[in-house]
Amino acid sequence: MWWKFLKVSATFTQKQLEIMEAAVKLFAGKGFDNTSVRDIAKAADVNVAMISYYFGSKEKLLEAIFIKYVTTMRGKLEEIVFAHDVTPAEKIDRIIETYIDTIADNRHFHLLMVREQGVMKNKVMYDGVKSLKLKNTSLIKSAIKAGAKAGIFKKNVDITILALTVFGTINQAFNTQRFLCEQYRIDPDNEAEFLKVIIPRLKIHLKAVVRSYLLVSDK
Amino acid sequence: MWWKFLKVSATFTQKQLEIMEAAVKLFAGKGFDNTSVRDIAKAADVNVAMISYYFGSKEKLLEAIFIKYVTTMRGKLEEIVFAHDVTPAEKIDRIIETYIDTIADNRHFHLLMVREQGVMKNKVMYDGVKSLKLKNTSLIKSAIKAGAKAGIFKKNVDITILALTVFGTINQAFNTQRFLCEQYRIDPDNEAEFLKVIIPRLKIHLKAVVRSYLLVSDK
DNA sequence: TAAAAATTCAAACACTTGTTTAATTTTCTG
DNA sequence: CAGAAAATTAAACAAGTGTTTGAATTTTTA
Numbered sequence: 001m002w003w004k005f006l007k008v009s010a011t012f013t014q015k016q017l018e019i020m021e022a023a024v025k026l027f028a029g030k031g032f033d034n035t036s037v038r039d040i041a042k043a044a045d046v047n048v049a050m051i052s053y054y055f056g057s058k059e060k061l062l063e064a065i066f067i068k069y070v071t072t073m074r075g076k077l078e079e080i081v082f083a084h085d086v087t088p089a090e091k092i093d094r095i096i097e098t099y100i101d102t103i104a105d106n107r108h109f110h111l112l113m114v115r116e117q118g119v120m121k122n123k124v125m126y127d128g129v130k131s132l133k134l135k136n137t138s139l140i141k142s143a144i145k146a147g148a149k150a151g152i153f154k155k156n157v158d159i160t161i162l163a164l165t166v167f168g169t170i171n172q173a174f175n176t177q178r179f180l181c182e183q184y185r186i187d188p189d190n191e192a193e194f195l196k197v198i199i200p201r202l203k204i205h206l207k208a209v210v211r212s213y214l215l216v217s218d219k
Numbered sequence: 220m221w222w223k224f225l226k227v228s229a230t231f232t233q234k235q236l237e238i239m240e241a242a243v244k245l246f247a248g249k250g251f252d253n254t255s256v257r258d259i260a261k262a263a264d265v266n267v268a269m270i271s272y273y274f275g276s277k278e279k280l281l282e283a284i285f286i287k288y289v290t291t292m293r294g295k296l297e298e299i300v301f302a303h304d305v306t307p308a309e310k311i312d313r314i315i316e317t318y319i320d321t322i323a324d325n326r327h328f329h330l331l332m333v334r335e336q337g338v339m340k341n342k343v344m345y346d347g348v349k350s351l352k353l354k355n356t357s358l359i360k361s362a363i364k365a366g367a368k369a370g371i372f373k374k375n376v377d378i379t380i381l382a383l384t385v386f387g388t389i390n391q392a393f394n395t396q397r398f399l400c401e402q403y404r405i406d407p408d409n410e411a412e413f414l415k416v417i418i419p420r421l422k423i424h425l426k427a428v429v430r431s432y433l434l435v436s437d438k
Numbered sequence: 439t440a441a442a443a444a445t446t447c448a449a450a451c452a453c454t455t456g457t458t459t460a461a462t463t464t465t466c467t468g
Numbered sequence: 469c470a471g472a473a474a475a476t477t478a479a480a481c482a483a484g485t486g487t488t489t490g491a492a493t494t495t496t497t498a
């Protein structure tokens with residue numbers, strides 16, 4: 001089926017999904033360039049030729065991974081919009097919590113994205129990441145505007161820069177996982193333990209930081 | 220001179236420094252794996268064999284770059300310690316400003332470090348990065364403790380997590396340079412303009428965020 | 439159930455990679 | 469200035485890369 005990967009749709013067969021899942025873990029762990037198609041084939045338990053057969057090329061496989069995860073994460077973010085009848089402060093809290101949970105769920109892909117975005121030449125992927133960032137920023141923006149209108153948040157906040165803090169903090173946490181494990185005396189191979197320790201701390205900290213920054217000082 | 224790169228000292232010849240400077244820019248722009256020794260040789264205007272000749276290998280060249288910059292940056296941070304007779308809040312401000320200035324000055328290396336730290340197997344480099352992080356954390360820690368003792372800062376702050384925010388924000392800014400240029404309508408190739416716009420904003424924002432987070436609420 | 443289509447496979451392909459070699463040129467030294 | 473040391477070079481090297489091939493196998497279809 002030489003016509004399968006005409007990127008007409010973003011749905012994938014079971015075999016494709018298996019290869020993608022094996023690949024994203026390897027890419028996240030060793031980097032895209034340091035992972036060979038033979039590594040992927042071995043991890044996914046298929047023949048090397050299957051990668052070209054199913055995706056066209058190694059680069060297109062990466063593209064497929066990006067399409068899948070960007071779609072997933074955008075979907076998760078959409079859900080936040082439909083959270084009504086909560087205070088602006090609560091909405092900010094929920095946004096932050098959803099961010100952290102979603103990124104943690106897809107941390108392999110997210111690590112890959114963060115690492116690869118700086119050297120990204122591929123337009124499909126660059127645009128995918130950009131659309132995610134814009135969605136994120138606009139989400140925060142609307143929540144802050146609501147709070148500003150209610151008079152409890154500062155006005156004239158540079159949301160682009162605030163977004164740097166929110167995502168920078170989360171990215172830094174997952175990107176320095178090994179270092180953090182040392183700091184908190186966690187076995188670096190015990191991922192579950194790492195998540196158990198870091199996620200609550202991250203949530204509490206980030207919510208406190210953003211809150212104290214946004215709230216109008218009542219001195 | 221086959222004995223040159225016995226890593227007995229961290230001083231480099233002029234030729235070595237030229238190669239390292241060319242290499243760090245290429246590594247930052249395209250990634251370590253995506254940069255070939257022939258690319259480096261061309262950029263530094265030397266023969267390919269010179270890289271092995273002067274450094275032993277491409278990996279050792281990266282190591283040399285790490286040694287040089289880690290030493291540089293550690294030196295810059297030392298200076299902060301010698302800033303006496305300032306209030307704790309001012310000291311925090313100075314730390315943040317020095318961080319941002321130092322990272323901006325060495326942004327090519329810093330990008331490389333952030334990108335490569337996740338996939339780093341090399342002990343020399345990993346330890347170098349770790350020592351920088353520990354230095355950073357201990358710097359912030361002592362400044363915060365002074366403020367806490369003076370009663371103007373919160374007590375019991377998780378400084379490891381706070382450091383995630385400080386460095387995560389800065390890293391995110393430089394790692395998403397292209398995206399930020401789009402947001403602020405800056406020509407993506409005009410690095411000077413990018414720095415002129417982003418550095419002041421980054422400083423103001425980060426100081427405000429950390430300050431509002433650390434200051435004891437006087438409600 | 440037999441022909442057709444889709445999948446799987448080992449092998450080969452062309453190419454790039456980092457490194458080494460050995461000859462040559464340049465620089466240093468006594 | 470002559471000889472040694474150091475630096476530079478083009479060419480060759482082995483190893484690994486992503487991809488393609490064409491035959492074999494499995495699955496689907498009619």
